[in-house]
Amino acid sequence: MASTEGLVPITRAYLSSYYDNYPFEPLSDDVATLTTDMRSFITDLQTHTPxxxxxxxxxxxxxxxxxxxxxxxxxxxxxxxxEIIFMLQPPQWPTTLHQQSRLPPIFEHLKLKCENALNTLESFQSKNADNVFNTVMSYMPQDFRGTLIRQQRERSERTKQAEIDALVKSGGSIHDRYALLWKQQMERRRQLAQLGSATGVYKTLVKYLVGVPQVLLDFIRQINDDDGPMEEQRHRYGPPLYSLTKMVLTIRLFIFLMWTRFDARKITEKELATLEQAVNTYTTEFERFIKFMGEVFANSPFFISADEVGSIDSSRNDDYKEISIPAGKLHEVVLSVDSINSYIAWDFSLEQSKMKLDVGFSVEYTNSSGAKSLILPYRRCESDQGNFCTCMAGTYKLIWDNSYSTFFKKALFYKVDCIPPVAEPAQL
Known part of the structure; x- marks a missing residue:
């Protein structure tokens, strides 16, 4: 395939070729058999009690x-x-189950198997989200702008977690919590697509992403399209996952109906044996699938380092400005800020000579009424790398002051950005 600035375009066809190297060994036949058997038991339970x-x-x-x-x-x-773990906790057991000696250890063992599977899945999702974010960040300038976006991501995730905590505290169910989690995930996906499309505030954001290959932005924009790159992943690996989704829901429903009828209808040995085998098979096959997908994701071609395409080099060379500040003069940069929680960020240094040189620096804020205040009081320094302040709406003036000097002009290298609130890249 043709390349763009050294980066192989990421397309569904390219992923198809890549996935040829990662065939998934089919699920055990027990998955389908046990799911069918449990569905038959569920029908019997429905017949016993509406x-x-x-x-x-x-x-x-x-x-x-x-x-x-x-x-x-x-x-x-x-x-x-x-939901299964919750039902298998002793407080959720039917009354008569507590009075038995043989069954409780069986259900405790099933709960432990499910807890292990849950831990595996949570770890997979967390690592995948971090990998995607770090990959996208590797194409961004390695300066204060990347730091700000990382901080905004952390703040955004804290806000999302606070929403979950508040829902749980108010008595929200497991289903309510996962409905909110999926809503948050869809919001991350929408924000990621906006980044790729460079619409709205993202036009400003992308303007500052010096050196980002267009092929990466194209990939971000189309990654979740119905016939985009990820559709090949769904085509290859979706069917076994769909079978596992069907199986775990069937297990949950079987236990749910069994519990509500347990005191009135004794569980049969066949039903118990099938449930045990189903949980063991599901957790084993699901963990195998998760570990396989973790390997596929970790090596997928859309996880390409910025070094491989020269993005870091291209981000270093053209975003600093140079100005010579004569003795007794000032250099000012004025920025207008419309959105609260935006950032004014700066990075500057002086060209050094045999003599030690410094420059005065301050940041001044003017609100809509014309009132002025110092955001950063005057100080003298040789450089200030990667500094920033959170902004209210208004006008900001960054001032480099060489007025105290009577002889030396100062060669100043600087970059200043006004960065609006941005959403973090998200899990793919």
């Missing part, structure tokens, strides 16, 4: 096809695993 409204909602979920997107299936599996 479904309640809440039970009907879960049954409807089993009867629907799993989501098409890989990450949505991951969240669905995580939600259903948590």
């Amino acid at each position: 479904l309640t409204q809440g039970e009907s909602l879960v049954v409807d979920g089993v009867d629907h096809q799993p989501p098409h997107k890989i990450d949505e299936n991951m969240w669905k599996n995580r939600e259903h695993i948590e």
Whole structure:
């Protein structure tokens, strides 16, 4: 394939060729067999006692096809695993189960298997999100702008976690929590697409991303398109994941109906054996799938370092300005800020000679009423790398002051940016 500035274009066809090297060994036949067996048991349980409204909602979920997107299936599996763990906790057991000696250890073992699978999935999602963010960040200038975006990502994630904590504190269910988590994930995806499309505030953002290959922005924009690069991943690896999503929901429904009928209808040995085998098979196959996908993601061609395409070099050479400040004079840069929580950021140094040189520096703010205040009081220094301040709306003036000098002019190298609030790149 043709390259763009040394970077191979990332397309569905390219991924198809890459995925040829990563065939997934088919799921165990037990996945389909056990899912069918449990569905038969569920029908028997429905016949024994009519479904309640809440039970009907879960049954409807089993009867629907799993989501098409890989990450949505991951969240669905995580939600259903948590629901199963919750039901397998002793406080949720049917009354008569507490009175038995043989069954409790079995259900405790099943809970432990599900907890291990949940930990594996959570670790996979966290590592994948970090890999994607760090990859995108590697194409951005390695200066204060990258630092600001990282800080904004951390602040954004703290805000999202606070939303989850508030929901849980107010009594939200596991389903409510995962509905919010998926909503947050979709918001990350929307923001990522905006970054690639450079719409709205992202026009300003992309302006500052000196050296970002267009092919990366194109990839970000189209990554989640219905026929974009990720569709090849869904085509290759979606079917086994869909089967696992179907299986875990069936396990959850089986336990749910079994619990509500446990005191009135004794669980059969066949049902118990099938449930044990189903949980063991699901957790084993799901963890195998997760570990496989982790290897695929870690080596995927869209995780290409900035060094390989020369992005870092191109980001170093053309974003500093040079000005000579005569003795007794000032150099000022004026910036207008419209959005609160924007940043004024600066990076400057003086060309050094045999004599020690410094320059006065301050930042002044003027609000809409014309009132002025010092954001950064006057000080003398040789340089100030990677500094910034959070802004209110108004006018900001950055002032380099050489008025105290009576002889030496100062060669100043600087860059100043006004960066609006931006969303972090997100998990793919």
